[in-house]
Amino acid sequence: MGISKIVMGLDDKPMWASIERGAMELQKCGECGAFRYPPAPVCPHDLSADAEWTPVSGKGTILSWVVFHKQYFEDHVPPYNSVAIELEEGPIVVSQLRGDEPEGSWIGQRVELIYAEHAGRTQHFARWLKPEAA
Amino acid sequence: MTRTPSAYIVGAYELPERFYPDKSLAQLQAEAALGALADAGLTIDEVDGFFCGPDAPGTGPLSIADYLNLNLRHFDTTNTSGSSYTVHVAHAAEAIAAGKCDVALITLAGRPRAEGRAKGALARTDNPQQPDFQWEQPYGLAVLNVYAMVAARHMYAFGTTAEQLAWVKVAASHHAQHNPQALLRDLVTVEDVVNSPLVCDPLHRLDCCVVTDGGGALIVTRPEIAKSLKRPLVGLIGSAETTQGQNGGYMDITTSGSARTGPRALAEAGVAIGDIKYASLYDSFTITVLMQLEDLGFCAKGEGGAFVSDGGLISGSGKLAVNTDGGGLCNNHPSNRGGMTKVIEAVRQLRGEAHPAVQVPGCDLALVNAIGGQLAVRHAPATLILERFA
Numbered sequence: 001m002g003i004s005k006i007v008m009g010l011d012d013k014p015m016w017a018s019i020e021r022g023a024m025e026l027q028k029c030g031e032c033g034a035f036r037y038p039p040a041p042v043c044p045h046d047l048s049a050d051a052e053w054t055p056v057s058g059k060g061t062i063l064s065w066v067v068f069h070k071q072y073f074e075d076h077v078p079p080y081n082s083v084a085i086e087l088e089e090g091p092i093v094v095s096q097l098r099g100d101e102p103e104g105s106w107i108g109q110r111v112e113l114i115y116a117e118h119a120g121r122t123q124h125f126a127r128w129l130k131p132e133a134a
Numbered sequence: 135m136t137r138t139p140s141a142y143i144v145g146a147y148e149l150p151e152r153f154y155p156d157k158s159l160a161q162l163q164a165e166a167a168l169g170a171l172a173d174a175g176l177t178i179d180e181v182d183g184f185f186c187g188p189d190a191p192g193t194g195p196l197s198i199a200d201y202l203n204l205n206l207r208h209f210d211t212t213n214t215s216g217s218s219y220t221v222h223v224a225h226a227a228e229a230i231a232a233g234k235c236d237v238a239l240i241t242l243a244g245r246p247r248a249e250g251r252a253k254g255a256l257a258r259t260d261n262p263q264q265p266d267f268q269w270e271q272p273y274g275l276a277v278l279n280v281y282a283m284v285a286a287r288h289m290y291a292f293g294t295t296a297e298q299l300a301w302v303k304v305a306a307s308h309h310a311q312h313n314p315q316a317l318l319r320d321l322v323t324v325e326d327v328v329n330s331p332l333v334c335d336p337l338h339r340l341d342c343c344v345v346t347d348g349g350g351a352l353i354v355t356r357p358e359i360a361k362s363l364k365r366p367l368v369g370l371i372g373s374a375e376t377t378q379g380q381n382g383g384y385m386d387i388t389t390s391g392s393a394r395t396g397p398r399a400l401a402e403a404g405v406a407i408g409d410i411k412y413a414s415l416y417d418s419f420t421i422t423v424l425m426q427l428e429d430l431g432f433c434a435k436g437e438g439g440a441f442v443s444d445g446g447l448i449s450g451s452g453k454l455a456v457n458t459d460g461g462g463l464c465n466n467h468p469s470n471r472g473g474m475t476k477v478i479e480a481v482r483q484l485r486g487e488a489h490p491a492v493q494v495p496g497c498d499l500a501l502v503n504a505i506g507g508q509l510a511v512r513h514a515p516a517t518l519i520l521e522r523f524a
Binding site for chain 2: 004005006007008009011012034035036037038039040043044045063064065066067068069070072073075076080082084090091092093094095096105107108118123
């Protein structure tokens with residue numbers, strides 16, 4: 001079955017180092033200002049290679065979500081969720097909601113990224129920002 | 135006024151079994167090829183163009199070309215996952231029009247069940263260095279995750295329900311009951327689908343396609359040869375392909391690239407979506423069919439749920455006959471790549487050779503659409519418009 005893996009290409013190292021520090025950084029295009037995800041050597045919108053690793057707020061809105069009921073990895077025991085989050089900075093990232101869960105559909109709920117150990121590495125997870133706290 | 139085809143599909147063959155524990159992959163490739171050639175009334179010696187995907191063992195076309203002793207002038211191993219073979223039909227027609235080959239053979243075969251690697255139901259084994267895989271890899275995601283995410287978003291945005299998605303499977307089962315080779319031949323109801331175990335909420339087990347061994351092959355040739363064969367003439371009059379991905383994190387997950395390939399293929403063919411009598415739509419999951427119906431223009435965006443409800447896709451009684459062989463949901467999804475069987479059933483319909491219970495009367499215009507890869511994060515849609523000529 002195996003353990004889920006992170007993707008660690010040459011372009012990804014600064015992002016994972018920032019996740020290790022507990023404050024994710026993404027590349028911000030020096031040409032158009034757009035944040036991009038996943039990491040890439042050029043901006044997908046203008047192909048500019050000019051970019052600066054910039055911290056993101058970690059806050060965003062759930063775009064979609066699923067709950068797995070079947071086990072595919074040793075380190076993810078069902079039921080477990082994955083959520084697609086549209087960050088305030090723009091890009092859509094995938095994470096996993098931990099802690100309190102919204103009633104009904106999670107789409108449109110505000111979340112913020114938190115950082116925790118998982119399978120021997122640090123990665124981000126999402127924490128629900130209840131409406132009164134959002 | 136439709137376009138005059140530059141090439142015709144004259145041979146189509148689907149391997150009969152769905153589990154091949156005792157036949158090698160090379161043998162399955164060969165049996166598929168010989169079946170399609172026999173269907174066309176051509177011999178292996180006449181093949182001068184070869185199109186295959188990475189399911190063919192060895193490097194590109196080399197091993198199977200050697201194994202079949204092909205004398206090639208042209209080959210193409212474009213790999214867009216499940217849509218590869220749909221793409222290959224268009225590429226074969228282009229090569230024929232350019233004079234690069236006369237008789238093109240397209241093959242697919244695989245034995246994931248026999249080899250115990252049913253990828254659709256297991257963790258992905260693709261290269262984790264693939265940069266766009268940041269999406270899936272660290273969070274326990276498998277192939278169906280992104281399809282379930284699309285379904286969840288579609289439900290949120292358009293009010294689509296699990297019961298509506300279930301109708302896609304119900305229609306497939308209505309067709310599969312008439313296909314003696316189908317893996318799943320039992321009729322199922324909406325209740326059966328929504329009461330089947332959740333695999334990845336909101337998708338249930340019966341929202342997912344089957345995993346099968348097997349395959350098939352196609353023969354595409356130039357008009358002069360096609361007209362000499364005394365087989366029904368199925369011509370390619372329009373085609374389009376594209377890719378769609380994450381766009382740096384800014385993708386629209388409820389619109390597929392079929393929204394671009396469909397209109398382009400129809401415009402090239404000179405026909406309207408309402409003229410289509412039969413459609414083969416890649417049914418990796420029920421949501422995939424719903425998305426294609428909307429993106430191709432069979433209905434407006436967000437109205438796919440209503441379109442498929444109450445048997446909308448059942449041949450004879452529904453709005454549009456779709457996947458009359460039972461599709462990937464019930465019949466066959468060989469090697470986890472559905473683009474080949476989609477073309478084969480469209481050819482059967484246009485020839486009038488589908489099962490009588492599901493044959494569309496006077497079927498002279500068909501659309502094939504395949505989504506290779508995965509919705510939302512990386513996919514290659516390919517659309518074909520096929521016409522029956524007298």
